Amino acid sequence: MTLIADVLAQDHRDCDHAFARAEALVAKREWSAADKATAEFAADLDRHFETEEQVLFPRFEAVTGMSNGPTAVMRGEHAEMRRVLAELQNALRRRDADDFSGEAETLLILMQQHNMKEENILYPMCDARLVLERDTLIATISGQLAHEAST
Numbered sequence: 001m002t003l004i005a006d007v008l009a010q011d012h013r014d015c016d017h018a019f020a021r022a023e024a025l026v027a028k029r030e031w032s033a034a035d036k037a038t039a040e041f042a043a044d045l046d047r048h049f050e051t052e053e054q055v056l057f058p059r060f061e062a063v064t065g066m067s068n069g070p071t072a073v074m075r076g077e078h079a080e081m082r083r084v085l086a087e088l089q090n091a092l093r094r095r096d097a098d099d100f101s102g103e104a105e106t107l108l109i110l111m112q113q114h115n116m117k118e119e120n121i122l123y124p125m126c127d128a129r130l131v132l133e134r135d136t137l138i139a140t141i142s143g144q145l146a147h148e149a150s151t
Contacts, residue, residue: 004056004134005123007141012115015044026092026100038092042085049078051144059137060126070122077114084110
């Protein structure tokens with residue numbers, strides 16, 4: 001049986017790999033390739049956030065009645081990570097590898113902490129509370145992640 005947690009945790013890993021590629025290219029000062037890899041990572045991360053914010057979180061909130069609970073916290077963390085990502089992209093535009101590295105370190109810490117909360121708390125709650133619609137949600141989430149990744 002596939003769980004919501006399985007699908008979204010795998011997407012976390014995929015985003016982590018895309019991020020690591022971008023960091024490695026900046027470290028080697030391969031700017032053109034780093035631009036492309038960072039853009040791909042940013043698109044992957046945004047796609048992941050949008051999938052949660054538009055598909056998963058609203059269903060969880062509707063079923064549980066918790067709109068100011070864990071999903072509100074996750075949305076706030078998404079906003080903070082988007083802010084740091086914008087700074088990281090700005091450093092890349094300036095070809096400032098040191099600034100990029102500093103922003104990357106901050107973003108990595110934020111992502112690790114965030115992913116742990118989602119994977120250990122929120123996703124299991126979603127799997128438990130959305131059990132009657134889990135398969136439909138997984139299909140929707142998987143389709144959105146695959147569709148947007150290919151655009």
